[in-house]
Amino acid sequence: MSPATLKRPLRLVDLELDLEVFNGPFDLLLTLILREEVDLLEVDLADVVISYIDHLEARGELDLEAATEFLVLITSLLELKSRLMLPGEEIEEIELDPGEAATELLARLLDAHRYRTAAEHLSGLLREQSGHRFRSAPLPVSLRRASLPEASAVYDPGRLAQAIGQLLVLPPEVDVRHIPVPKVTVAERLSVLRSLLRRGAFNFDEAVRDADRVTVAVTLFSLLELYKQGELTWSQEQPFGTIEVRPATGPRAESAAA
Amino acid sequence: MSLTLAATLEALLFLSPEPLDADALAAAAEVEIDEVRAALDTLVTRYEQEDRGLVLRELAGGWTLSSHPEAEEAARNLFARPRTPALTPAQAETLAIIAYLQPVSRPEIARIRGVNAESAAATLLERGLVEESGRSQFGAVLYRTTDLFLRLFGLRSLEELPPISAFDPSPELEEELRERLLRAGEARVAG
Amino acid sequence: MSLTLAATLEALLFLSPEPLDADALAAAAEVEIDEVRAALDTLVTRYEQEDRGLVLRELAGGWTLSSHPEAEEAARNLFARPRTPALTPAQAETLAIIAYLQPVSRPEIARIRGVNAESAAATLLERGLVEESGRSQFGAVLYRTTDLFLRLFGLRSLEELPPISAFDPSPELEEELRERLLRAGEARVAG
Numbered sequence: 001m002s003p004a005t006l007k008r009p010l011r012l013v014d015l016e017l018d019l020e021v022f023n024g025p026f027d028l029l030l031t032l033i034l035r036e037e038v039d040l041l042e043v044d045l046a047d048v049v050i051s052y053i054d055h056l057e058a059r060g061e062l063d064l065e066a067a068t069e070f071l072v073l074i075t076s077l078l079e080l081k082s083r084l085m086l087p088g089e090e091i092e093e094i095e096l097d098p099g100e101a102a103t104e105l106l107a108r109l110l111d112a113h114r115y116r117t118a119a120e121h122l123s124g125l126l127r128e129q130s131g132h133r134f135r136s137a138p139l140p141v142s143l144r145r146a147s148l149p150e151a152s153a154v155y156d157p158g159r160l161a162q163a164i165g166q167l168l169v170l171p172p173e174v175d176v177r178h179i180p181v182p183k184v185t186v187a188e189r190l191s192v193l194r195s196l197l198r199r200g201a202f203n204f205d206e207a208v209r210d211a212d213r214v215t216v217a218v219t220l221f222s223l224l225e226l227y228k229q230g231e232l233t234w235s236q237e238q239p240f241g242t243i244e245v246r247p248a249t250g251p252r253a254e255s256a257a258a
Numbered sequence: 259m260s261l262t263l264a265a266t267l268e269a270l271l272f273l274s275p276e277p278l279d280a281d282a283l284a285a286a287a288e289v290e291i292d293e294v295r296a297a298l299d300t301l302v303t304r305y306e307q308e309d310r311g312l313v314l315r316e317l318a319g320g321w322t323l324s325s326h327p328e329a330e331e332a333a334r335n336l337f338a339r340p341r342t343p344a345l346t347p348a349q350a351e352t353l354a355i356i357a358y359l360q361p362v363s364r365p366e367i368a369r370i371r372g373v374n375a376e377s378a379a380a381t382l383l384e385r386g387l388v389e390e391s392g393r394s395q396f397g398a399v400l401y402r403t404t405d406l407f408l409r410l411f412g413l414r415s416l417e418e419l420p421p422i423s424a425f426d427p428s429p430e431l432e433e434e435l436r437e438r439l440l441r442a443g444e445a446r447v448a449g
Numbered sequence: 450m451s452l453t454l455a456a457t458l459e460a461l462l463f464l465s466p467e468p469l470d471a472d473a474l475a476a477a478a479e480v481e482i483d484e485v486r487a488a489l490d491t492l493v494t495r496y497e498q499e500d501r502g503l504v505l506r507e508l509a510g511g512w513t514l515s516s517h518p519e520a521e522e523a524a525r526n527l528f529a530r531p532r533t534p535a536l537t538p539a540q541a542e543t544l545a546i547i548a549y550l551q552p553v554s555r556p557e558i559a560r561i562r563g564v565n566a567e568s569a570a571a572t573l574l575e576r577g578l579v580e581e582s583g584r585s586q587f588g589a590v591l592y593r594t595t596d597l598f599l600r601l602f603g604l605r606s607l608e609e610l611p612p613i614s615a616f617d618p619s620p621e622l623e624e625e626l627r628e629r630l631l632r633a634g635e636a637r638v639a640g
Contacts, residue, residue, distance in 0.1 A: 071563035079560075106627055110618055111561055117616040118549060119541035122602060126536060129603040131518025132504065133528075136466060137275035139337055148405060153412025154342045160411070161420035163347075163354035164435075167370055168422070170442050171588055261519040262500050269502030269520030270527055272463070278527075286527035311452060311459030328452045329460030336461055336469075336477035348581040348590075373581070373590050377574060446588050 015055050015070075019047050026052075030073065034102045040081050049074060072112045076105050184215045189222035197232055197247050204234070204243035263287060263297040264304075271314065271323045279320035342385075342410060352378040353387060357407070357419055359436055361391045361400035366436075370443040454478060454488040455495075459514075468511025468600060509599035510606060543569040544578060548598070549613050552582040552591035 015026040021042045022029050029048075032038040052070060056062060189207075196202045204223065208216045223245070226232045234245045261269070266287050271278060280298065284291040298314075298321060305314045311326045325333060345353065352375045355367050367375040379401065382388045387410065391402040403416070413419065422435070452460070457478050462469060471489065475482040489505075489512060496505045502517045516524060536544065543566045546558050558566040570592065573579045578601070582593040599606065618626075 068563065073563075075560070075563045102627070106623075108561075108563075109626060110623060112563060113618050114613060114616045115542055115545045115549070115561060116538075118545035118613060119536075119538065121611065121616070122545050122548065123536055123541045125602045125604070129601060131521035132506075132515040132603070133273050133521070133524055134466075134513065134515050134600065135272055135275075135463070139464065139466070148409060151342075151406055151409040153410065155345065155411045157411045157413060157418070157420050159345070159350055160354040160357050161422055163351045164358055164422050164439070166584075167351060167355070167439055168442055169588075170445050261502060261517055265500050265502035265517065266520045266523050267502070269516040270523055272503055272514070273516050273524060273528065282527065286523045288523070288526070309453050309456050311456035311461075312463055323463070325460035325464050326452055326456065329457045332457050332461055332477045332479070333464055335479065336473065337464070346581065347583040372588075374571060374574065377577070377580070 015052055017048060017051050019044060019051075026070075030077075030105075033077070034105070040077065041085065043077075043081075045074065045078055045081060068112065068116070069109060072108050073105060076108045080104075184218050186218060186222050186225065189215070189219045190226065193219070193222055193226055193245075194231070197226075197245070201244065201246040204245060207245075263289060263293060264300050267294065267297050268301060268323075271321060274322075277317050277320035277322040282320070346378070348375070348378040349381055351375075353382055353403075353407075355439070356382070356388050356401045357403050357416070358422070359439070360402040360416075363394045363396075363398035363400050365396075365398050366440070367401075370439045372443050372446040454480060454484060455491050458485065458488050459492060462505070462512060462514045465513075467596065468507075468509045468513040470511040474512070506603075507605055508603065509596040513600065537569070539564075539566075539569040540572055544573055544594070544598075547573070547579050547592045548594050548607070548610060551593040553593075554585045554587075554589035554591050556589055558592075 017024060017026055017029060019029075021044075022032070022038055026048070029038065029043070033040050033043065052074075056067075193207060196207055204220075207223075208219050211219065223232070223234065223243075227234060230248050232245055233248050234243055236243045267283055270283060270286055280291055280294045283298075284294040287294065302314050304310075305312060311329050312323050313326050314321065314323055316322075348371075351371055352367055355370055356362055359366070364375060364379060367379065379388070383390075383401075386404055387407045388401045389404050391400045394400055407413075408415065458474055461474060461477055471482050471485045474489075475485040478485065493505050495501070496503060502520050503514050504517050505512060505514055507513075539562075542562055543558055546561055546566075547553055550557070555566055555570055558570070570579070574581075574592075577595055578598045579592045580595050582591045585591055594607070598604075604610065617623075
């Protein structure tokens with residue numbers, strides 16, 4: 001291989017960013033992240049990618065070398081960020097120590113560079129060999145497979161069952177236990193509404209005081225359910241106005257109460 | 259190029275699985291047909307007189323190289339051995355899917371495996387372990403196993419395929435097996 | 450049989466789509482392996498010294514015949530497209546990663562390249578340069594290179610590839626990059 005391919009410079013992409021938490025060139029952002037002066041968790045990497053795409057469109061040309069460096073860096077940042085976001089045993093290992101993070105990014109860039117150069121070497125080999133063609137004429141069919149009368153049991157059928165068994169295994173579910181899942185059931189909210197109803201009319205805000213959004217949604221669903229069953233009626237004078245709720249009167253309410 | 263015309267023609271005849279006529283050879287080598295005829299004569303003489311394992315002959319369709327008939331015994335030793343090399347993991351997976359779900363289409367196999375099954379299926383066809391069995395309602399080729407498959411796995415019939423209960427305690431209907439394999443395949447790709 | 454051993458071997462090499470090692474040739478011709486080695490030497494010398502259009506080389510762990518590179522122009526005239534079209538940069542990169550890290554999974558390849566390797570890997574599979582080699586502990590398909598890869602790239606074995614360290618960027622380049630990663634920003638702040 002020519003020494004030229006080894007000396008080819010690695011380039012960081014020359015990209016100006018205008019983000020919520022940061023304003024300036026991409027490599028400065030990188031430096032600040034690595035020095036922990038900007039919190040990676042607060043950087044919207046999607047915006048960085050979008051800025052880069054705008055930047056490419058504005059230039060109207062694609063510098064493949066710089067684009068590859070950018071991709072390697074942005075995927076590394078994404079991976080670092082996702083590891084920072086996910087709690088687990090790994091968290092202790094990746095306190096984003098600036099020195100270590102820089103070493104990891106550098107290792108990624110060097111690795112990508114190494115395999116790109118290796119790829120050029122392989123392409124060169126293939127080019128050198130292109131004049132050597134091999135004959136590819138089929139053998140007569142009789143020479144190509146075992147003949148039925150002479151065939152004997154050489155394979156283990158258990159191998160097939162094992163292969164099917166492996167394919168039946170569902171991959172482990174992604175662990176989302178760290179994401180708090182508000183647990184509120186329709187049954188719970190129905191009983192809250194019914195207890196308020198027993199006291200007479202009330203407004204909806206009372207039913208959802210200090211509740212989170214999911215609880216509000218489930219309560220509203222429960223309200224509609226009770227209306228459908230004829231246990232209550234409600235009115236709202238104007239959009240976003242107060243929702244007044246009253247016990248229903250009439251035969252349906254009687255039967256529901258029964 | 260510095261090869262002689264005879265050597266160039268030898269290379270072309272070596273590469274071509276089909277007979278080549280003098281016109282085609284002349285066009286390829288960019289020379290007159292008379293030159294090709296003369297070079298072919300030279301080649302025939304050499305093949306006859308020198309110590310060669312190949313024979314150059316003119317058949318109906320043109321000129322063709324073939325192995326010497328006296329090498330046939332050695333060729334049989336080499337190629338006619340039972341062609342039953344160990345199955346690769348991809349081949350085993352593909353064959354298992356065909357064996358348990360047959361008839362099954364290639365797109366279905368790919369969905370279950372999460373990757374393309376083209377090359378594994380081609381090898382299984384080539385070895386005679388599976389064969390085509392019509393087409394699905396969507397026009398995809400369907401596969402099933404062959405008698406040679408049964409013989410090579412020591413099975414008297416498909417009924418003797420090992421139960422999958424060892425891997426899955428609940429007895430499964432065939433349809434459920436197919437469904438569950440597809441679901442697992444899709445989960446693997448998504449994951 | 451009245452053919453010489455060299456001629457018999459020539460016939461077998463002509464017939465075989467794959468490279469043949471000396472053991473296989475000896476078994477087929479029913480002779481000792483030393484005799485086969487001597488006959489192969491004779492053949493190689495003849496192919497080099499006589500007016501032939503074929504080349505005999507040891508590739509991918511066995512012996513194989515190919516056309517002479519100087520017949521390539523005529524071959525291209527006759528067979529239209531080359532048997533081994535060039536690789537795109539994405540395919541070459543993916544192949545390099547598989548060649549050096551095998552067995553290696555697609556997510557690992559994507560991690561090194563910074564981009565998805567799906568379509569490049571599919572093309573390499575289709576061209577028979579790589580094959581599946583089981584699954585990783587996470588269920589991802591693993592890839593390795595094939596004998597066809599060795600053959601088309603003129604390699605006797607994977608050992609003939611230069612060590613990956615041969616492609617290390619120069620220390621100066623590495624230092625320059627380290628500087629850029631950690632200090633380029635400071636210069637900008639100062640400036």
